Amino acid sequence: MVSNLLQGKKGLVCGVANKRSIAWSIAQACSDAGAELAFTYQGDKIKGKVEPLIKDLPGESPLYPLDVTDEDGVKGVFSQLKEDFGSLDFLIHSIAFAKRDDLEGEYLNTSRDGYLLAQEISSYSLTLLAREAAPLMQNGGSIVTLSYLGGERAVTGYNVMGVAKAALEASVRYLAVDMGKQSVRVNAISAGPINTLAARGIGGFSKILDVVAEKAPMGRNVEIEEVGNTGLFLASPLSSGITGEVLHVDCGYHCIGL
Ligand code: NAD
Numbered sequence: 001m002v003s004n005l006l007q008g009k010k011g012l013v014c015g016v017a018n019k020r021s022i023a024w025s026i027a028q029a030c031s032d033a034g035a036e037l038a039f040t041y042q043g044d045k046i047k048g049k050v051e052p053l054i055k056d057l058p059g060e061s062p063l064y065p066l067d068v069t070d071e072d073g074v075k076g077v078f079s080q081l082k083e084d085f086g087s088l089d090f091l092i093h094s095i096a097f098a099k100r101d102d103l104e105g106e107y108l109n110t111s112r113d114g115y116l117l118a119q120e121i122s123s124y125s126l127t128l129l130a131r132e133a134a135p136l137m138q139n140g141g142s143i144v145t146l147s148y149l150g151g152e153r154a155v156t157g158y159n160v161m162g163v164a165k166a167a168l169e170a171s172v173r174y175l176a177v178d179m180g181k182q183s184v185r186v187n188a189i190s191a192g193p194i195n196t197l198a199a200r201g202i203g204g205f206s207k208i209l210d211v212v213a214e215k216a217p218m219g220r221n222v223e224i225e226e227v228g229n230t231g232l233f234l235a236s237p238l239s240s241g242i243t244g245e246v247l248h249v250d251c252g253y254h255c256i257g258l
Contacts, residue, residue: 003033004034006030006232010088010089010090011030011036012040012085013037013039013092014040014095014129016039017042017196018049018050020196020197020224021094022146022194022196023092025224025231026231026232027092030092033232036085037061038062038084038085039064040066042065043065062081064080065077074129075132077132087136088137089137089140089142089235090141090235091129091130091141093125093143093144095121095125096118096146096165096198098122098159098160099114102114102160102161103161103202104157104203106159107160107162110160118160118164119163122161126145126172127171129143130184140183141184142185142234142235142236144188145168145186145187147169147172147188147189147191148191148193149192151163151168151169151190152166152169157208172187172188172244176244177244180243185242187244188245189234189247190254191249192212192222192251193209193222194221195209212251217253220251222250222251226249227249
């Protein structure tokens with residue numbers, strides 16, 4: 001049914017670290033729907049994980065090194081993308097980082113450096129990538145980022161990352177306003193907890209999985225494919241009327257009280 005949903009569309013996927021990455025799940029769904037994809041990777045170690053994954057996708061998928069703290073490097077990625085793709089229809093931003101020290105103990109003790117680093121990588125990078133993507137999205141487009149409930153509520157162990165996600169979600173709304181003029185939509189998926197590389201940095205992560213499975217209306221944790229399919233939905237014309245939205249894909253956990 002969705003096999004041609006993204007036929008002829010070109011997307012850039014940022015944030016695949018390995019086969020368990022949420023970005024990879026979204027990429028698979030978009031590729032199955034016919035999209036042509038380019039990817040970024042952070043560092044040579046991750047390149048070695050991403051290359052074997054993307055070689056099984058149909059066609060040639062360009063792969064670029066990207067560290068979002070290097071603004072000139074980011075510009076370089078988009079000028080290369082312009083040469084390779086000419087234009088862009090969607091961008092998947094699935095990037096976050098905080099120092100382990102700042103994900104333990106009390107938020108009160110967050111260091112200045114740790115705070116700024118988490119904001120730069122996990123929040124500001126969306127604005128940076130959106131700005132660079134905008135000239136390539138002359139026919140409109142869709143930008144999708146990944147958030148978590150810890151941006152709305154104080155989740156034990158999420159600390160500085162929760163504050164970064166709050167800024168990320170606010171950025172989604174402001175970018176939606178600015179980019180709506182050129183028919184570019186900007187949305188976030190607030191995913192339930194999923195066992196990935198980034199999640200392993202969060203103190204007590206397995207306890208979070210247990211609590212959600214027990215209390216979520218659907219009585220289970222979300223499957224990564226469900227987040228991937230939502231990424232496809234938001235990247236595709238099926239969501240053409242949706243922008244500035246934070247869509248919870250968490251088996252309903254966000255809606256419960258006590
Ligand atoms: P992941 O570790 O697979 O992905 C995180 C990605 O961020 C990696 O590819 C990493 O290379 C990239 N990254 C970190 N610093 C970077 C930098 N300076 N420059 C470029 N890339 C950088 O983990 P994931 O869980 O798939 O995380 C993807 C997104 O989903 C993150 O924004 C995360 O906060 C969000 N999220 C995850 C969960 C979960 O439970 N796993 C839940 C909700 C939201």
